[in-house]
Amino acid sequence: MNPALKDLQSDFKRHLMERDPAIADHVVGSGSLGADVRLAIYGNAYYARLIETLEQDYEAIHVMLGDEEFTRLCTQYIDTYPSKFPSLRWFGRYMAKYLAEHEPYNEHPYLQELAVFEWTFIESFDAENATVATEVEAAQVPPDKWPELEIKLHPSVHWFDYEWNILPVWKATTSDESVPELEQLENKEYCVVWRQDLMTQYRTMDADEVILLRGVENNNNFAQLCERLAETGMEPEQVPMRAASILKTWITQGMVSELKYD
Amino acid sequence: MTHREQTPHTTLKKPERTFLGYGLGLRTDYYETILETKPDVDWFEILSENYMVKGGKPLYYLDAIREHYPVVMHGVSMSIGGTDALDFNYLKDLKTLIDRAQPRWVSDHLCWTGQGGNNLHDLMPLPYNDDAIKHVAERVKVVQDYLGQQILLENVSSYVTYKHSVMSEWEFYSRVVEEADCLMLLDINNIYVSSRNHEFDCMDYLNGVPKHRVQQFHLAGHSDYGDYVIDTHDHPVVDPVWDLYAKALKRFGPVATMIERDDRMPPFEELMDELNQARTIGNSILTNAA
Numbered sequence: 001m002n003p004a005l006k007d008l009q010s011d012f013k014r015h016l017m018e019r020d021p022a023i024a025d026h027v028v029g030s031g032s033l034g035a036d037v038r039l040a041i042y043g044n045a046y047y048a049r050l051i052e053t054l055e056q057d058y059e060a061i062h063v064m065l066g067d068e069e070f071t072r073l074c075t076q077y078i079d080t081y082p083s084k085f086p087s088l089r090w091f092g093r094y095m096a097k098y099l100a101e102h103e104p105y106n107e108h109p110y111l112q113e114l115a116v117f118e119w120t121f122i123e124s125f126d127a128e129n130a131t132v133a134t135e136v137e138a139a140q141v142p143p144d145k146w147p148e149l150e151i152k153l154h155p156s157v158h159w160f161d162y163e164w165n166i167l168p169v170w171k172a173t174t175s176d177e178s179v180p181e182l183e184q185l186e187n188k189e190y191c192v193v194w195r196q197d198l199m200t201q202y203r204t205m206d207a208d209e210v211i212l213l214r215g216v217e218n219n220n221n222f223a224q225l226c227e228r229l230a231e232t233g234m235e236p237e238q239v240p241m242r243a244a245s246i247l248k249t250w251i252t253q254g255m256v257s258e259l260k261y262d
Numbered sequence: 263m264t265h266r267e268q269t270p271h272t273t274l275k276k277p278e279r280t281f282l283g284y285g286l287g288l289r290t291d292y293y294e295t296i297l298e299t300k301p302d303v304d305w306f307e308i309l310s311e312n313y314m315v316k317g318g319k320p321l322y323y324l325d326a327i328r329e330h331y332p333v334v335m336h337g338v339s340m341s342i343g344g345t346d347a348l349d350f351n352y353l354k355d356l357k358t359l360i361d362r363a364q365p366r367w368v369s370d371h372l373c374w375t376g377q378g379g380n381n382l383h384d385l386m387p388l389p390y391n392d393d394a395i396k397h398v399a400e401r402v403k404v405v406q407d408y409l410g411q412q413i414l415l416e417n418v419s420s421y422v423t424y425k426h427s428v429m430s431e432w433e434f435y436s437r438v439v440e441e442a443d444c445l446m447l448l449d450i451n452n453i454y455v456s457s458r459n460h461e462f463d464c465m466d467y468l469n470g471v472p473k474h475r476v477q478q479f480h481l482a483g484h485s486d487y488g489d490y491v492i493d494t495h496d497h498p499v500v501d502p503v504w505d506l507y508a509k510a511l512k513r514f515g516p517v518a519t520m521i522e523r524d525d526r527m528p529p530f531e532e533l534m535d536e537l538n539q540a541r542t543i544g545n546s547i548l549t550n551a552a
Binding site: 002003005006008009010012013016017025026027028030032033035037038039041042045046049050082083084085086087088089091125126127128129130155156195198 | 314315316318319321322339345349376377378381382384386388389391397421422423424459461489
């Protein structure tokens with residue numbers, strides 16, 4: 001009687017993921033190759049394929065850790081977060097979490113920040129297509145409608161904060177330049193990533209822009225965004241101009257999908 | 263409406279059996295070259311999962327290239343031989359892509375790719391016995407019914423033989439496709455790779471599969487380690503595979519043929535050279551046979 005197909009596949013899976021030997025009872029060697037060598041082809045390929053995927057997703061981390069340490073990191077990641085995704089595209093999504101939670105990597109917080117940065121690029125690259133609001137459309141908003149104006153961001157817009165100099169480090173590692181010394185920044189900084197046309201873009205943001213971004217994510221209209229800015233202690237007459245200026249930058253850079261008003 | 267509530271299709275859309283010609287895999291490295299130079303390629307094969315995204319570059323280039331070339335879709339995640347339930351989220355996304363890409367046909371592999379909710383991201387082998395035939399054929403019927411069309415299954419290269427296999431790979435493959443009423447994507451390189459790893463005669467394989475089920479060929483390279491060969495699809499096609507391709511043409515007649523390169527991507531001209539070599543062999547054999 002044949003073993004159940006489910007049991008065969010479970011045994012094979014556990015061989016690849018846990019080095020469990022049970023599957024060896026179900027396979028035969030032939031020719032010059034024993035069953036153990038034949039099974040090892042699959043076992044080696046399992047890790048090799050997933051490590052290659054993580055190399056592509058986390059190029060900067062690979063450079064910073066070096067081949068040996070990066071392979072060790074990837075092997076541990078693979079064992080901790082075996083894939084549950086149909087596509088390899090999403091396999092690496094827990095890397096920042098892994099780095100934040102596991103020694104020795106959590107002793108170097110820049111690694112987790114780099115992982116967030118590198119994964120955010122992937123999220124933006126694959127984000128949903130959407131319309132892009134234009135400066136012409138912004139110019140057509142009637143003056144009395146500005147207070148109620150709602151801003152919908154392009155789905156590719158993502159942002160994060162960081163405390164280490166990961167932006168110049170990333171830039172250097174991904175362009176074969178010499179990598180600057182790691183240093184903790186004096187103040188927390190902010191980076192926004194988005195896709196304009198087909199290209200993924202990134203830049204830093206100042207505190208005002210972060211306030212507005214948070215407001216937009218909470219569905220604030222323009223008047224409410226101005227209230228948020230006013231709470232910083234900015235001169236009241238400066239607030240609407242500052243908010244409008246930031247919005248103009250967003251529109252010019254393709255970060256806004258829609259301007260909504262009645 | 264869940265998949266169970268759908269009315270079964272009584273008529274599946276079947277790929278046209280006319281000869282589509284010579285194709286290449288559509289890879290990101292060549293997007294711009296293809297659009298700028300409009301190379302003499304008859305069709306492109308896309309890797310379905312790479313285009314099952316919400317937006318961005320892949321879909322942009324797919325739409326642009328589709329304006330000039332027919333496409334076929336080739337997936338790696340269907341796990342048709344798996345024992346987990348069919349992933350209808352995946353199939354739904356696949357169907358969405360089919361609606362967008364309008365491929366001439368859709369293929370995946372005769373294998374399983376995961377178990378217990380985990381994806382191994384590899385084309386894992388099946389035992390060749392009646393239980394597996396029945397299991398796979400049933401799942402193919404469900405998938406074809408859901409997608410509303412016949413699909414192609416590709417033979418994978420394998421490195422193990424199960425104790426409970428009681429027939430050859432080609433008999434297993436043939437019986438699955440007949441029972442499921444689906445078609446075959448015959449990977450000539452994988453036949454060669456498996457023949458080296460399991461010491462069988464490639465001609466037994468070619469002669470042992472039904473002619474009327476063969477819809478497409480893959481031609482690819484591999485990594486030869488002497489005692490075994492691994493189907494890496496990252497080298498040029500080697501002479502024994504070209505020879506086997508010629509024999510396949512003599513047996514099956516004109517079949518849409520594709521050069522499949524997945525890694526260590528060469529300059530585009532090198533792939534075109536390989537494609538033209540396939541054309542030359544094809545023209546020679548098919549003309550002589552006419």
